[in-house]
Amino acid sequence: MKRKMKWSMLLLLALVLVLSACSGGGNDPAPSGNASGGEQTDTNAGDKKENVTIEFMGHGNPTEKSIFEKLIASFEAKYPNVTVKYTSVPPAEYAQKMKTLIASGKAPDVFYVGSAEFYRFAEAGTLLNLQPYLDKTDLFNPDNVWTQALDRYRYDGTSIGAGELYGLPKDVGPWAFVYNKDLFEKAGVPVPSAAAGEWTWNDMLDAAKKLTVDENGDGKPEQYGVGAYSLESAVWGNGGEFIDYKTGTVLVDQPEFYEAMQFVADLNLVHGVSPNQEAEQAMNAYTRFINGQLAMFAMGPWDQPAFWELPFGWDLAAWPASPNTGKTATWLGSMGFGVSAKSKHPQEAFDLASFLSLDQNGQRENYQLGQAVPNLIDMANGEFMEMDKSPENRQVFMDIIQEYGRPDIPYGSKDTQWIDTFWQNASKVWNGEMTAKDWTAQIKPQMQELYDKNNK
Template sequence: MLKRSKKIMSIVITAVMAASVFVGCGNKDNKTADGKIELTWMCYGQPQETKVFDQVIKKFEAKYPNVKVKIVSTTQDQYGQKIQASMASKKLPDVLYMNPGDVKAWVNSGNILNMTPYLKKAEEAKILDLSDIWPKGLAKYKYDGEKIGQGDQYALPKDIGPFGFGYNKDLFIKAGIPLPDKNKPYTWEEWIDVCKKLTKDTNGDGKMDQWGTGLNVNWTLQSFVWSNGADFLDESKTKVTVDDPKFAEALQFFADQTLKYKITPSAQEGQTLDTYQRWIKGQLGFFAVAPWDIAAFKDLPFKYDIIPYPASTATGKSATWLGSVGFAVGANTKHPQEAVNLAIFLSTDKDANKMVSDMQIQVPNLMSMAKNEYVNNANIQPENKQQFLDIIENTGRSMPAEYTYNAEWINKFFEGIQPVLDGKKTAADYCKEVQPKMQELLDKAIEREKKEKKK
């Protein structure tokens, strides 16, 4: 009871603090002392990223001298809680980050502005060119009241994040293994064979200290599932399909990387050092690499590059997911056109795009810049950045929960997956067992969506 009381008190305090932070969003005109329009932008990011934000805002204020922007920066972990508290107090910032998975709920609750009419005005004024923004990035924030990906625009992409597949070039060269084809994916069997050759006891102490790979199930299982012709949901996005034998086959293949093929660190070895740190130290042959990793990987003690994910013979096609965060505008903003103009500037300004891409934390939102300056910039690793663009245009997919009202149904799947990874339960048994539990949660989400749309 004491813990529960503390939790309730924490929520109350957070709501009060959020209300005080955004009190300016609820005043009469949202004007500064010198008569300028004041917009509040709430964001999160690493210190070097927030420095770029400051520079971008100065450029925006120079372009729109009648507007002053107040940046409210927080950590990514705290952001969601603060936004929910500000929604409860009806004091959202003028501009805020929105995840694709929040679009339905935030729009149906009336918290987010429909940008479409304001974007049209911006296009007419020649301050926006939607044709130069990645279509998949825009689609993540379109909603027609029924489906994501069509209808009106409720946010502009801050970024579009292709989840790539990296490999350690130095380990390949040392082992005398031909470097992978940068365009053609390994088959599952070919990839396992290479991983076995890279898994070694390099110092002769009887213990493995180098492995073929070490992938996180939460972020990389999707690639194997999709490549095997399976999915988490059917086309209607109303039926959970993890009981498909092709899904179970992909999950078992993932688990067998440790259980059968021994190409990953064991659970015990993972307690000593996680696979991210082992990749950093040059102990893994393959690991997931996304644009936001590149700055952190700048000083790795080895050369690396990216290639397509391994492909199942069931489809012969590689697949991975494509993430994003969007710039949305609070529905109650006093100055909607100015707030939308800020979102447009943050998303599409050429200098802003160049600054964040030069920081090596994202691919430019502007296709023209990504396909020329970015992909051909030898100062930005990896060499095969074209693979990121191929993911954006071809092999990248939205995460399953982006189509549904919440992520509780898919969280249930990953909450109980450990026995499969430990070899205590087969993938087929687990998928049959968890499917009805996931379906029940999805059905509840669908009913909740129906009720909130009627309000």
């Protein structure tokens, strides 16, 4: 009898314990996904993740803002425990806005960073070292990401271009030469070559003269042959340099430089095939091209969404080569994603930056929306090249990245006053007040002084 009572008590105790376990107990956290803000369960990893909100700030035109809103929605679908508060500010206001936020200790978790900003932020300890996070993710295969992009975001404690990654590339931006196919066809002018070195300054000038139209002869053409020609392309193609970053020597007073600058100035001053400063202020070259009033211009991949809507055909060509060297060049820009070293949610911030930069689905959506050439090399060489949208000569983007694109001038500077001074005063050449030779000799000492003061 006692034995029966003993087993009955044991069975009753076991039943109570089972029922207690099934009920979850009074001290367990709220069920996953409840309205009270309890933890979410990651069904892939089997562990619970806290709901967090991170801030992301960038800049750009309305098209870019719309694209990133879509990309962020895709990120939030992949990481349902993370909410992204996205702010897009006008490009002209971005630098000051970031400076203010950083100084007040309110930097966004993720933000755009590029060129001189990256150098300053990395040196100041503003940026989180992303290498430990990259080492733990399957997203990152350094052999499948453009070295030309990654190296822009490396910092070894003293200089950029080497060391660990303190940023991830938002893009790698080839600045390409674009032309209006309809205007070329109407004028009976052969279109420029997409192969580097086959079309020279002389070929471009000859075409531009035939494509410049002044119907009433008032000296103010209704249609120009070329606009906003890239000085960097002309200088680099001619064998010149703005600066030797290894020695910190400004080189704008060298013949290879000022001869190229004079060529660009003379497109308007001598040949009248490019808008002068007054005409540019009345209607900038971008608007003229969009309106079908400019035959040759420049574009980056981010211009594709707007250009896809144009009522005329357009395509890419290689930048005209210098007849002195036979070489072609242009700048290869890049903007990066930085993560604040003070972020309270560094893993989630890294997850956003890596999704926007490295995730295959994120990169696919990005290029299909027309924002950029994929950072992933296999995707860029594969499906990106197979797109059925303009430009037909999409290979030009790839050639610039792999062959003749160069980092934009400020990338190696902590302070850009030296090059800002150049651009702010270059109008003396553009309006014919001084020759390029005389002006560069005059401005070089001032540029050198500013570079030495703020960068060495």
